[in-house]
Amino acid sequence: MGTAAEGRNEHGEGPVAISGEAQRPGHIRIGIEDFRDEPLSGRRPLILSRNFSVYYGTAAAVRDASFDIPEKLVTAVIGPSGCGKSTFLRAINRMNDLIPRCRVEGGLSLDGQDLYSPQVDVVALRKTVGMVFQKPNPFPKSIFDNVAYGPRIHGMSDRGRLAEIVEHSLKRAALWDEVKDRLGDNALGLSGGQQQRLCIARAIAVEPKVLLMDEPASALDPRSTARIEELIAELRGEYTIVIVTHNMQQAARVSDLTAFFYEGSLIEFGETKQIFTKPRERQTEDYITGRFG
């Protein structure tokens, strides 16, 4: 098994079969030593993509993508600009619904539930699938109100319970110690990195299963980026994280699995270590060695 199409398994059943076997010699060294060594097989697949396509009008942004995203691991989606990786990410919590003339084909399911069937409650779905955006986008409200926003709109009004959730979420997002004395301050007064961690806390506060991250560190300085990456490492194992990134070192550092998209198509999907050391596809190799992109 090698290419994405081969990596398919039965809908919602069985372990994800991911092979690290190199099929082509001539592996590439890109100077990253920090690959995870634990076995990845045996994880339950959570998000299943089956010949999934997204069209804007008549143009296909994602074409025939088929792969499984396993539970409680970090999956990176990489590829050059305009390759459809963000579109794919936004399909998972149906944020593409906001774009007129956007339609999908094929199957995309979460935990056995088809995401695009008419019975799906989009509000409930988005409660299950949290999202962190490219630019930190806290609301112009207090730090407390930002984190409490999600629980509040889902009907939580008990002040004490909210305070617990806020504290827990901020601690999970490694922001608590920095802001615990000024929860009433406006969130826009925080630094960019803190704002992004606040957005992660805000997403965690509704207790999602999946966290989607759309280039979460691309607007941040290196130190803040490092903190976000540490945070992702901490959240791994608790949430299923799908992260879109431009930064290949970042993908290599934080992810267990990597999907490479090019011009709307999924070119290769596999263990991060394998993708970065022994890519099977020519295009993958060219991209990660920096020949284009």
Next chain:
Amino acid sequence: MELKTRTMLDRSFTAVGILAIVLMALSLVVLLQPIFVRGAGAFVFRGTIEYRELRLELFGRGDAAKVKAEAALAEEARGPVYEMMEAFEDELGEMEPALRRELRGEYREVKDLIGDLLGPRPGESRPALIRGQFGRTRWDRTQATLHHILYREEYDHSDQSRMGVKILKPRSEIFAGTALEPLFGRLEADIERIMRPRWTVYWRFLFDESYDAHFFGGIWPEMLGTFYLAFGAMLFAVPLGIITAVYLAEYAGESGFVSLLRTCISSLAGVPSIVFGLFGLAFFINTVGVSSGKSVLAGSMTLALLVLPTVIRASEEAVLAVPRTYKEAAMSLGAGKWHTIVSVILPAAMPGILTSIIISLGRAAGETAPIIFTAAVSVGRPIAFWQALGQPSPALPWNIYNLATEHEAVDEIRHVQYGMVLTLVVMVLLLNLTAIIVRARISKKLRG
């Protein structure tokens, strides 16, 4: 382009900009200076003994004993004037008929003017109108009346090619050789003792009812009416305007019908206000019948229509200016559309919306034409809040217009008119200032 040319262009542009600002500041000073100076005359002026007597009688303010004592002193100073008039009346009866006929008319004029100046003599029957019951209450009007007594205005029409030339003829010449001749000199010399002017601060001008068609008292009914009309208009315009703005920005999309709707709203903003006034009369009063005649309610509705396009356009801009990222964040957390609008978009758009509201409030407070047919009356008592539904009320803009054009003795009460203008201008300036402060505060809160 050469560096030299560029520098020169930059400099000349800066110079033109500074010039424009200086010119605007100057014209603002030219405009506001008379309003403030003359308007202040309604609040701070030299009041005569007549003013203090009136204040005591109408409002019960002032020290009664002191006023009585002062009035007695003034009466003493006026004694010789009345004596001379009596002496002249006796003399008039013995004059030869031709002279008597000529002087009798002249004397009647003088007697009326002295009546205006000093009020009725103690013991004389009092006229019904309050303006006839007292003499001149203000020093500036005292001097004007004195001038009329001392000089007769005549027009010389001898040169047919020109307009009549005004000639001031001293009345002491007309009455030369009679018992009345010394009266004029006496009056001029003794006027301060006769009228006893004193600097007076009348801040209650704002809160007193008016008497005898604004001859005396303040402008409280007008202030109250303006207040009801402006805030009443907001009561209708704000909810309607914000809902429309949110609909246009978030729900309407881009169909042909919607752009037609937008065009209509924009054109509505350009409709002359008098048309709104006539529409209000025809629709709210005659067709719908919100009240049987003019009422504050009908006026508020008409004003609401007038400011609605402004509220809608400004609120829509404010809603559209809210970063899309806020909306995305709210939706990604599972907020529905309505929830997103109420909890994120409207709070973030609040500075813009509030600014539009407060500026519209100023506009509604100052508009005249829409309330002529729908809400305003020239004279009236202050009305209570619940009476606003069915009753008309005086209002500042309309009464300023009314005093300037229709009042029978506007020269005597210019100070009231200017006082109203000043009050209205200050009201609108304060509203705009509030808008600026509120906007700054909320933006600061939103920025963190």
